[in-house]
Amino acid sequence: MRPASYVALLLGGMLFGFGLAWSGMVKPEIVLSFLRFEDFGLLLVLASATGTTFFTYRFLPKLLKKPVLEPSFGAHHQGPLGNTIKGAALFGIGWGLCGVCPGPAIAGLGTGNWPLIFSVIGLFAGAWAQGWWASRSAH
Amino acid sequence: MDSLFPLGVFQYIAGGICIGLAVSLIFMFTGIVAGMSSFFSSTLSWFSKLPFFQEARWVSTRGWRATLAAGLILGAALFYFGFGGQQNWVTQVTWWQLLIGGFIGGFGARLSGGCTSGHGICGMASLQLPSLAAVLTFMTTAILTANLIVNVGGK
Numbered sequence: 690m691r692p693a694s695y696v697a698l699l700l701g702g703m704l705f706g707f708g709l710a711w712s713g714m715v716k717p718e719i720v721l722s723f724l725r726f727e728d729f730g731l732l733l734v735l736a737s738a739t740g741t742t743f744f745t746y747r748f749l750p751k752l753l754k755k756p757v758l759e760p761s762f763g764a765h766h767q768g769p770l771g772n773t774i775k776g777a778a779l780f781g782i783g784w785g786l787c788g789v790c791p792g793p794a795i796a797g798l799g800t801g802n803w804p805l806i807f808s809v810i811g812l813f814a815g816a817w818a819q820g821w822w823a824s825r826s827a828h
Numbered sequence: 829m830d831s832l833f834p835l836g837v838f839q840y841i842a843g844g845i846c847i848g849l850a851v852s853l854i855f856m857f858t859g860i861v862a863g864m865s866s867f868f869s870s871t872l873s874w875f876s877k878l879p880f881f882q883e884a885r886w887v888s889t890r891g892w893r894a895t896l897a898a899g900l901i902l903g904a905a906l907f908y909f910g911f912g913g914q915q916n917w918v919t920q921v922t923w924w925q926l927l928i929g930g931f932i933g934g935f936g937a938r939l940s941g942g943c944t945s946g947h948g949i950c951g952m953a954s955l956q957l958p959s960l961a962a963v964l965t966f967m968t969t970a971i972l973t974a975n976l977i978v979n980v981g982g983k
Contacts, residue, residue: 690858695895697857702899703906705850705862710907712843713835717921721983724974729832733840734847735948741848742953745855756859765861765950767958768941774965776940777947781966783933785973786982787926788919790944791937792864794930795897799904800917807923811930816868818931819938820880827880 694758706796708738715797715805717788724785783815851949860892861954863946864900865937867893921983936966 712734713719723731750762767773784790787808789797794808833840854862870890873881908917919926937943940962942951947966951959977983 690892694858695892698854698860698862698892698896699899699902701850701854701857701862702896703850703903704846704853705896706900706903706905707907708843708846708848708850708903709900710843710904710912711846712840714843715904716917717919717926719835721921721974724971725978728834730835730837730840733833733837734844735944737841737844738847738851738949739953741845742851742855742949743955745848745852746950746954749852749856753856756855757857759857759859762855762859763861765863765942765946765954765956765959767951767956770958770961773940773942773947773958773962776936776938777962777965778969779936780933780940780943781936781969781971782973783929783931783936784944784966785929785970786932786977787929788921788974789926789929790864790933791868792900792943792945795864795867796900796904797917799901799906800908800912802917802919804919804921804923804926807926808930808933811927811932812865812868812934812937813872815931815934815936816865816938817872817876819935820869820872820876820878822935824878824880 691758697758705792706799709793709796710800715789715793715800715802717805720784720788720790720793724788783811787811847949851945851953854896858892861946861950862896863942863950864897865934865943865946867897868934869938870894871897922981925977925982940966
């Protein structure tokens with residue numbers, strides 16, 4: 690990748706983190722209040738983020754032959770459907786326990802929400818366990 | 829409306845649009861469809877000798893995934909120092925919930941091939957049905973868990 694692409698990712702990541710902080714998604718309490726039907730704001734975050742992205746993913750590849758800095762547009766790759774669903778069920782249990790998903794767990798550290806380091810450690814351990822488990826079941 | 833959104837709606841919509849624009853700009857400049865949970869696997873490729881983590885999909889993407897994650901922290905810090913002074917940012921959720929929830933969520937997201945950003949935003953925005961199924965599944969188990977946990981001493 691070109692050096693300029695790293696700059697684009699850093700700046701894009703900053704806007705991403707700014708939005709996660711502004712929307713309150715870096716606060717587990719706000720996510721948990723959605724999951725307990727006390728505040729439906731999370732649905733507005735998901736809808737406005739997905740809605741904005743929908744238009745870019747749909748129309749940008751028609752306007753530009755290729756990304757500004759790189760040779761081709763990528764896509765979100767899906768694995769086997771069974772794993773997608775089983776993994777999502779587990780992911781939801783974890784999310785409902787701690788109130789942060791991977792993006793906010795990382796971004797939240799920037800707001801001084803230091804206990805989120807426990808979730809970041811947990812996420813690393815869980816990702817490692819998944820790699821170990823996948824290695825075992827492959828042999 | 830007040831009972832559905834006791835804290836108002838503006839920050840949710842504005843923050844969500846920022847997130848959508850961020851994903852859009854990353855796609856426009858680099859073509860990358862950015863999910864966040866892969867960052868944990870790709871970063872482990874620096875530390876783990878397991879063949880799984882030495883696959884090209886992790887080793888060749890770990891640099892930009894770490895750059896993106898650094899951006900997330902900086903951007904949230906920018907909001908915190910610019911606009912966040914009056915709020916309480918430190919969570920009261922118990923440490924064991926954060927740790928165990930992170931572990932189960934990390935395992936699940938990587939088994940599923942995406943989390944709230946990969947499946948939720950990127951997958952649904954590109955109208956992928958497996959991602960929609962994933963979102964409905966994790967919303968259901970998350971709602972059940974969050975409501976059950978208060979009965980066993982959770983926050």
